[in-house]
Amino acid sequence: MRLLPSQENAILASPMVLFLLALLGFPVVLSIVYGFSEASFQSLMSPKLIGFANFQLVLQDSAFWDAAWFSLRFGLITALLECVLGLFLAVYLAPLIRENGWMVAVLIIPMIVAPAMIGLMYRLVLHEFAGPVPYYFYEWLGWSPSFLSTGMVFKTIVVAETLQWTPFAFLLFLTAYQAIPQDIREAASVDGTRPWRMFWKIELPQMMPTLFVAGFIRFIDGFRVFDNIYTLVGAGPGGSTTSMSIYIYETFLRRGEIGKAMAAAILLFVVAFAILALGQSLMRRRR
Amino acid sequence: MKLHLILRWLVFVTAALVLNFPVIATFITALKAPAEIARNPSLVVQNPTIENFVTVLTVSDRLNIYHYLLNSLLSASIGSLLPIVVAFPIAWAMVRRGYGRNILFPLIVNLRALPLIIFAVPLYLMFSVVNLLDTRLGLGLVLAVVNLPLTLMLLVNAVAEIPIELEEAARMDGARLPRLILRIVLPLCRPAFITTFVFGFITAWNEFLFGLILTTQKAVPMTVGASFFFATSGGGVQWGVAAAVMIVAALPPLLLGLIMYRKITGSMVSGAVKG
Numbered sequence: 001m002r003l004l005p006s007q008e009n010a011i012l013a014s015p016m017v018l019f020l021l022a023l024l025g026f027p028v029v030l031s032i033v034y035g036f037s038e039a040s041f042q043s044l045m046s047p048k049l050i051g052f053a054n055f056q057l058v059l060q061d062s063a064f065w066d067a068a069w070f071s072l073r074f075g076l077i078t079a080l081l082e083c084v085l086g087l088f089l090a091v092y093l094a095p096l097i098r099e100n101g102w103m104v105a106v107l108i109i110p111m112i113v114a115p116a117m118i119g120l121m122y123r124l125v126l127h128e129f130a131g132p133v134p135y136y137f138y139e140w141l142g143w144s145p146s147f148l149s150t151g152m153v154f155k156t157i158v159v160a161e162t163l164q165w166t167p168f169a170f171l172l173f174l175t176a177y178q179a180i181p182q183d184i185r186e187a188a189s190v191d192g193t194r195p196w197r198m199f200w201k202i203e204l205p206q207m208m209p210t211l212f213v214a215g216f217i218r219f220i221d222g223f224r225v226f227d228n229i230y231t232l233v234g235a236g237p238g239g240s241t242t243s244m245s246i247y248i249y250e251t252f253l254r255r256g257e258i259g260k261a262m263a264a265a266i267l268l269f270v271v272a273f274a275i276l277a278l279g280q281s282l283m284r285r286r287r
Numbered sequence: 288m289k290l291h292l293i294l295r296w297l298v299f300v301t302a303a304l305v306l307n308f309p310v311i312a313t314f315i316t317a318l319k320a321p322a323e324i325a326r327n328p329s330l331v332v333q334n335p336t337i338e339n340f341v342t343v344l345t346v347s348d349r350l351n352i353y354h355y356l357l358n359s360l361l362s363a364s365i366g367s368l369l370p371i372v373v374a375f376p377i378a379w380a381m382v383r384r385g386y387g388r389n390i391l392f393p394l395i396v397n398l399r400a401l402p403l404i405i406f407a408v409p410l411y412l413m414f415s416v417v418n419l420l421d422t423r424l425g426l427g428l429v430l431a432v433v434n435l436p437l438t439l440m441l442l443v444n445a446v447a448e449i450p451i452e453l454e455e456a457a458r459m460d461g462a463r464l465p466r467l468i469l470r471i472v473l474p475l476c477r478p479a480f481i482t483t484f485v486f487g488f489i490t491a492w493n494e495f496l497f498g499l500i501l502t503t504q505k506a507v508p509m510t511v512g513a514s515f516f517f518a519t520s521g522g523g524v525q526w527g528v529a530a531a532v533m534i535v536a537a538l539p540p541l542l543l544g545l546i547m548y549r550k551i552t553g554s555m556v557s558g559a560v561k562g
Contacts, residue, residue, distance in 0.1 A: 003464075005384065008380075008464055009380045009384055009386040011376075012376035012377055012379060012380040012386070013376070013377045013380060013386065013387060013391075015372065015373040015376060015377070016373040016374055016376075016377045016435075016439075017377075017391075019369075019373045019431070019435075020395075020432075020435075023410075023428060023429070023431075023432050024398075024406070024432065026409075026413050027406060027409030027410050027412075027413050028409070030409040030412050030413055031408070031409045034409070034412065044412070044415065089298070089302055092295060092298055093295060093298060093299055093302075095295065096292075096295045096296065096299060103299060103303075104548065104552060105545055105548040106303045106307075107299075107302060107303060107306060108544075108548065108551075108552060109306070109307050109310065109541065109544075109545075110306050110307060110310070111555075112489060112493075112540050112541055112544035112545070112551075113310060113493070113537045113540070113541065114492070114493035114494075114495060114510050114536070114537065114540070115493070115495070116493070116495035116510045116511075116513075116514065117493075117510060117513060117533055117536055117537050118309055120513060120514060120517060120529075120533055121309035121310065121312070121313045121533055122309055123517060124312070124313060124316060124526055124529065124530060124533075125308070125309050125312045125313070127526070129325070129328065130316070130324050130325075130328055130524075130526040131312075131328060132312050132315075132316075132328050132329060132330050133312075134328075135328040135329055136329070139329075160309075163305065163306050163308070163309075164306075166306065167306060168555070168559075171552055171555060171556060172556060172559055172560070175556045210560070213559055213560060214559070217400075217559055220400050223402075224401075224402035224403070224404070226402075226403070226404060226495075226496050227495040227496060227510075230495075230499075231495070231514050231517075244402065244404075245402050245403075245404040245496075248404045248405075248408065249404060249407075249496075249500070252408050252411075253500065258408075258412075261408050262408055262409070265404065265405045265408050265409075268402055268404070268405055269401065269405050272400070272401050272402055272405075273401075276397055276400050276401075
């Protein structure tokens with residue numbers, strides 16, 4: 001018996017489709033049911049439909065809006081810093097890396113370590129008695145900021161995130177930089193173009209699409225941040241480091257407000273989807 | 288020119304030290320005896336010792352790190368192998384037949400950009416119904432979902448790079464589809480399988496959120512287990528032991544990543560640029 005190509009396709013697709021239906025389809029249904037219901041861990045199996053009340057609850061919760069603002073700010077600032085630093089490292093170190101490929105391995109180490117682990121490491125590194133950072137501040141400057149206090153904690157986690165993910169931007173830019181055809185550079189240097197001008201007028205425009213991609217990916221990743229902030233400071237002093245992800249986590253597991261957490265997750269999905277669609281249509285237009 | 292060379296080296300060394308600072312400082316702390324940590328928080332060790340590592344690697348009532356390591360090993364293996372198994376057949380159909388290219392492919396690739404917490408809450412409820420909470424299998428299945436988007440992308444790239452003439456020649460010899468895929472396409476994709484597996488394994492090992500929410504005891508992975516050492520109950524944190532735990536926890540992905548850094552960076556770049 002010979003199968004039709006369409007039947008063959010269906011068979012080839014079935015493992016993945018079934019897998020996704022089981023592990024994503026079912027949860028999606030649950031999300032919708034619980035998003036519109038009242039339920040707690042005690043009444044988990046008997047959700048009571050209550051319409052849009054959960055969404056109303058979330059949208060009226062000032063903590064939700066604080067979390068949204070936090071995630072947006074955190075995503076934008078870290079993406080910007082990572083791209084600027086990554087671009088500098090890629091372009092400035094490229095000639096050195098051409099002869100020493102291993103340097104790339106050294107610089108990407110932070111990305112291979114779990115963000116959760118990096119968060120824990122900063123707990124140690126910044127600890128007022130055991131940590132080397134406050135120690136050297138006292139040693140050299142005679143004072144040390146308390147890095148995890150309300151006033152400082154945002155800056156601290158921005159630095160932690162930036163140092164971990166600058167390598168990602170660096171890697172993308174290095175690849176893009178190395179892919180610029182050598183004859184473009186040669187033609188320009190025959191015309192007597194100075195290195196600085198070469199960068200602005202020739203190399204940077206060639207790298208523009210990559211800059212956009214890297215910035216976008218880093219923004220998305222910063223926007224959904226959870227692991228490193230959670231292990232370093234949790235929700236932070238007075239909830240000051242509550243990102244969207246942490247907000248939903250706390251609503252769900254700490255406070256047991258299942259319906260409200262689900263409604264917030266659905267809202268986050270809509271927002272993330274909108275950002276994604278917007279970013280991709282922008283990128284397509286640039287190409 | 289000479290000056291620029293020196294400056295470039297200086298920038299490289301500074302960047303390497305600053306970017307890797309938390310890892311370096313943690314490693315140095317792990318080499319200090321408890322008494323020295325209290326006395327000397329600097330980055331210079333006076334009496335280096337492996338005492339902390341011995342403590343961590345010795346099974347005791349308070350701590351059995353092998354439990355966490357085994358949980359991570361098993362769930363990360365499921366989480367990196369399963370996506371390859373389910374995505375490989377459809378990757379071929381997508382490349383050679385254009386099947387699912389317009390809807391399914393972008394849908395799955397975009398999953399990767401969504402905040403994981405969105406799935407965590409409903410998965411928790413689902414797992415409590417089907418009794419998968421706090422099991423390695425359950426955690427592994429979820430990690431497989433996390434890895435699926437990039438796995439599919441990398442396998443689609445791999446199949447697309449196989450010269451179609453090879454497949455046509457096999458067809459001429461009368462090979463049917465199952466034989467064609469298993470005998471011709473599968474062996475040629477082996478390098479891609481290895482890269483995808485290593486990348487997926489590192490991602491799964493490093494995952495934290497699902498481990499935190501979906502496990503409580505029996506299946507707690509290393510990333511979550513490491514955070515237990517910071518729960519300050521009673522005597523406060525033993526910094527030397529905690530530092531050694533973090534180094535041990537970070538070591539498997541670090542070794543894999545450094546051995547295969549060319550492949551890893553290659554997949555990171557193609558994953559980013561083609562998404």
